[in-house]
Amino acid sequence: MNTTNAVPQTTTPPCDTPEQACDIADIAPSAQRALSAERARDGLMLMGLVRAALGTHGETNLSGGDGGTDAADLGTATANRWARIHALAAAQSLQAISWMGVNTDPALVASVPAAIASVWENEANLTLYRQITFDMARERILAQLSARGISSMPLKGVHTATYYPQPGMRSMSDNDILVGFIERGSDGTWQPVRDTDADERLRRIVIDVMSADGYDISEDTESDTGFIKKPFLSFEMHRMLEMRYRGAIHDYYANPWRRAQPDAADPHLMRWSLEDQYLFHITHMQKHYAIGGCGLRFVVDERVLLDRMGRPDESGESQSEQQSESSESQSKQGGQRQSGADWRYINDELSKLGLTDFERRVRHLAEALFGGARIGNDDAALFLYMLDSGTYGTAEHQQQMRMQRALGENADMPERYARIGRAEGGIDGSGDGDAAADDASTGSGRRMPIAARLRYIWRRLYPERSELVGFYPLFARHPWLIPISPLYRVFVSLRRRPDQLRDELQRLGGRKSSGQ
Structure with a gap:
């Protein structure tokens, strides 16, 4: 990631009182x-x-x-x-x-305006209703998984939503839950059971539990199985977390259970520390x-x-730790x-x-x-x-980032935004911000050389194996099909995402995408 932009250090808030608005x-x-x-x-x-x-x-x-x-x-x-x-x-x-x-x-x-207020209020009410419905559905699912000997750990927004000042403030499109058969390792931490058929057995039981509760499979990959139930319930059941990460992050979450501890009331319900x-x-x-x-x-x-x-x-x-030295002795895993x-x-x-x-x-x-x-x-x-x-x-940002990286740029955001961070102009026309950003290829103000285009095409046709099997479980089950994976992926894109495919080809060819 590009780390050339140092973050300014601020020790004194510019606004000292609630009544004082920042200048x-x-x-x-x-x-x-x-x-x-x-x-x-x-x-x-x-x-x-x-x-x-x-x-x-x-x-x-x-x-x-x-x-x-x-x-x-x-x-x-x-x-x-x-x-x-x-x-x-x-x-x-x-x-x-x-x-x-x-x-x-x-x-x-x-x-x-009344029309906007009506829609807005309904959306807020629906957010609260969805959270309550998700909570009840999740509790039922977790209990059923526990009864089958499966350990589970809700992730991400499931916990974060409870930290907001009141219910119904944070929306969630789905619930993410890590599931597994786990045991104590020699170092005392939790780890997946080392059994050759454990993953497939886990997958079958999770599908049985969810199907019995009225859910349909929405996706099924090497690492996850997604389930949906009308009108809006959606659960992603993760058997592993590292598949969609690379490098140090991939290794860090190879065993996500290592830092988890069981709930006092249910030994199969696991939780990370804050x-x-x-x-x-x-x-x-x-x-x-x-x-x-x-x-x-x-x-x-x-x-x-x-x-x-x-x-x-x-x-x-933390500021509060300075006020309570005893807190430092408390385990992070408790x-x-x-x-x-x-x-x-x-x-x-x-x-x-x-x-x-x-x-x-x-x-x-x-x-x-x-x-x-x-x-x-x-x-x-x-x-x-x-x-x-x-x-x-967005798909547009994803395409721009891929193309900038094909040019060998160590970029962590499309160039039109990076310029602002370098103080080279703005988005209001006072600098060169949008003019160069609208370049039809990379959004970086210059078109892709032939070598970069070929490198980009190769990486798109033949991604890393972990990325390929993570999104297309067919190739995990039948690795001998990997050589023809580009044809399969193009076919899937033509069926499911034709507009995105067209825009990507237009950018690659040096023309503006239809979305610009």
Whole structure:
């Protein structure tokens, strides 16, 4: 990952009291220019609503009350702006928490057009209903798995949603659960049972349990089986986690049970400590970020987790740990501490994962958007990239990143956003931002040489085996078919994703994609 953009160190929040709104001076001048376009302003206003819902302060006002980002300034927003903000909230899966932000001020509620307010409120109500329904369905599934001797560990948003100030604030499209037959290893930690047919036996039992509860299989890969049940329930049952990661991260999660501990009431129900949940949050976010981008819900999760854990100081301790020395003696594997997280442990593990710089950037952006840190060029670049990435990234960003890497660029975001981080212009026309970004090939302002195109085509036709079998289990079961995998994958793309395939070919050929 590109780590040339150092994250500024902030020790004193620019806003010391809830009543004191951050001044425009708290935003770096070139970042001001980058954030001056309407879409960026809409995104910052959306974050203002999220801040209001979370009850945080330190809002950044870009325009002194005329179209700024403070939730209070939204009272003057036009119907068109409200429509854009709501559309952004939907694209970022932030409808519920942003609607709660609207409802912190009766004047804001009155300013939202009735048609938009009706849809927005229904989306918020549905988020709460979905969370309750998911919780009940998951408890039933976990009990059935436990009865069959299967250990399980809910992951990601299942836990994060419970750390928000109230239920129904965080949306979830599915529930992720790690499942397995596990046993104590010689070192006392948990590990998968070493049995040649254990994985297939596990897969069959999970399918039996889910089918008996009315679920249909939505996908079935070497590492995961997905299940759906109308009207909206979706569960991803993971038998392993490392298949979709590479390098140090792949090795780190080769045995995800190693850091887990059983629940006191159910020995088959496992749980990571709060520190390890945070590490996987960063890992999962970076996976999406590196492939095709990730959205602002990850940053909201970051802020909520930081509120839960306590912030680290320069020594690596959490602020609350300094107030309670006894907390340091508590094991990281025994569940979460109310007094604060062990940031020494987190920082050590981030170093092993190779995610130290990424975590620092994300944490600084969360602090900048929610008050307490200066918004700099790197923050602006990261914010705009995430603003344009939907919830889990876009096919356009994925194609641009692949092509930039084929050129040998050590890039971690499309070039048009990286320019902002280097203070080489903005997105408002004051620099070369969008002009070069609209280049029909890489989005980096230059077309791909023939050698780079051939390298790109080869990598697309013949990806690493782990990536191939992770997404196409057919080749895991029948490896002798791998030589013809390019034909199969092209056929699947023509059937399922013809528009994405067309856009990718247009970019490769040096023409603008249909989406531009």
